[in-house]
Amino acid sequence: MTTKLPRRSLLAGLLVTGAAGCVGSGAMTAASARRKAPADPWQGVRDEFTLSPAWIHMTAFLLASHPRPVREAIERLRRELDENPVDALHAHEDLAPVREAAAAYMGAAAEEIALTDSTTMGLASLYLGLPLEAGDEVLTTEHDHYSTHESLRLAAERTGAVVRKIALYGRSSAATATEMAGAIEAALTPATRVVAITWVHSSSGVKTPVRAIAEVVARANQGRAPAKRVVCCVDGVHGFGVEDATMADLGCDFFAAGCHKWMFGPRGTGVLWGKRELWPMLRPSIPSFGRAAYEAWLRQRPPPPTTADMMSPGGFHSFEHRWALPAAFAFHRGIGKARVAARIHALNRQCKEGLKGMGHVTLHTPLDAALSAGIVCFEVAGMTPEAVVGRLRERRIIASTSPYATSYVRVAPSLLTSEADVEVVLRAIRALA
Ligand SMILES: Cc1ncc(COP(=O)(O)O)c(C=O)c1O
Structure with a gap:
């Protein structure tokens, strides 16, 4: 499948002019601030979305x-499927273009990528597929998130393995890479x-030093027999589409x-990447509809060693979404991964520095860009996270609370938001004092 890049340069749309002004309260707050924002080269990117301009969307995560x-890709494919589902299915049956687009974005090989419907599906397939004893x-x-903890609990229940949970840091805002890798x-x-x-905790906004932790694991593997080696597995969803x-x-x-x-990909899409040589250690939980597995079944032969393709859960999917996924990778690559990362980090820095200066706010996300990404977590003295999110909604700002035992307010400055936002x-947070 070929994917068209945006018709015009994503950064060309300078649609707003004028100086940033003071913002009052009420329903027009977000919209009026946007109108008064200075010329902004990122407006062209935001214009690619049909998000309601009545709100500031701080929840890209x-x-x-x-x-x-x-x-447009989804619509084109939906039309094709509605006109002739069988021919559309055959025309797009080879998912190599989707895996190649993911691979090009991830700097990986297409054969190392399984297609899933979500982070949760990828994590569950992975953890339930490992040869634990x-x-x-x-x-x-x-x-870690519910999706990791519960996938591990289910895997442990089936195999008798033991799950151990440790703290990587005491205070999230003061976390360091050395401390986190050292704890592992x-x-x-x-x-x-x-x-x-x-990679990036949605509980605190902390970005973990994945590379340093992988090196710790690699050192531990030195001298271990292959069957006894440790595999380093990452829920990468909040760095994916953020970091370069x-x-x-x-x-x-x-x-x-x-x-x-x-990533702004079609809803209900995901990827599971693994090193080429490690796929054979996994056992699929859901049969794939890939050629190799199916052929083996047709010929009544044992399945071949597991590949990434065989770890892509089979059955029919919402195909117009899965087949349209290359358009999301092309969207990011069209802007440039480094530019996306720099933009998200700049907006998050602005947000965190602003919050840091407020006496009634406790910032839980590190300021350091090496230890944070696009999620900012904080508390407001004397208010529950739900109350803060409610007050922000009154100002037409959509924030969220982190769905963890200890819950914080979360905002995510992203490609959907401007400096003025x-x-x-x-x-609005200052006004809560
Ligand atoms: C860290 C983390 N992992 C996984 C998920 C679940 O993602 P998905 O909906 O793609 O399964 C979330 C939820 O937002 C999350 O915050």
């Missing part, structure tokens, strides 16, 4: 709005088979991410 090229240990952290190193034992971590990193840069063994958050958000 939750569920994507589709940008124009993704919407009674007595094996899985090392994870207290900071100290917790590894001869029984450890898996290190399960998350390849799989080789990260150095981990497996990496799962949904494409329907920061971040200023409006900071003003």
Whole structure:
């Protein structure tokens, strides 16, 4: 499938003029701030989305709005499927173009990528597919998401392996890379088979030093027999579409991410990447509809060694979404991964520096760009996170609370927001004092 790049330069749309002004309260707050914003080369990118301009959308980490090229690809494919489902199915049956587009974005090989419907599906397929046994240990952290913890619990229940959860840091805002990698190193034992971590914690906004942790794991593997080696697995969803990193840069063994958050991919799409030589160790939980597995069944032969293709859950999917996924990777590559990362980090810095200066706010996300990405977590003295999110909604700002036992307010300055939007958000939080 070929993917068209945006019709005009994504950065060409200078649609707003004038100086940033003060913003009052009420329903027009977000819209009026946007109108008064200074000329902004990123407006062209924001114009690719049909997000309601009545709101400031500080939740790019939750569920994507589709940008124009993704919407158009989905519509084209939906029409094709509705006109003739069988011929459309055959025309797009080879998913190599989707995997190649993902591979080009991730700096990986297409054969190393399984297609999934979400981060959760990727993590569950991975953890339930690992050859764990009674007595094996899985090392994870207290900071990971429900999807990691529950996938590991289910895997442990079936195999008799033990899941151990450790803290990578005491205070998230003061976390350091050395401390986090050191915590993993100290917790590894001869029984450890898996290190399960998350690139960017949606509980605190902390970005973990995946490369340093992968190096700790690689050192632990020196001298271990292949069957006793530790695999380093990452929930990468909140760095994917934010950071300018390849799989080789990260150095981990497996990496799962949904494409329907920061990537702005079709809702219900995701990828699971793994090093080429490691796929045979996995056992699929859901039969793939890939050629090799199906052929073996047709010829009544045992299945071949597991590949990434065989770890792509089979059955029919919402195909117009899956086949349109290359458009999302092309959207990001059209802007440039380095530019996307620099933009998101600049807006997050602006947001965090603003919050840091407020006496009634406790910032839980590190200021350092090496230790944070696009999520900012904080608390407001004397208010529950839900109350803060409610007050922000009154100002037409959509924020969220982190769905963890200890919950914070979360905002995500992103490609969907401008400097002026971040200023409006900071003003609204300042007004809560
Ligand atoms: C860290 C993390 N992992 C996984 C998920 C679930 O992602 P998905 O909806 O793609 O399964 C979330 C949810 O937003 C998350 O914050």
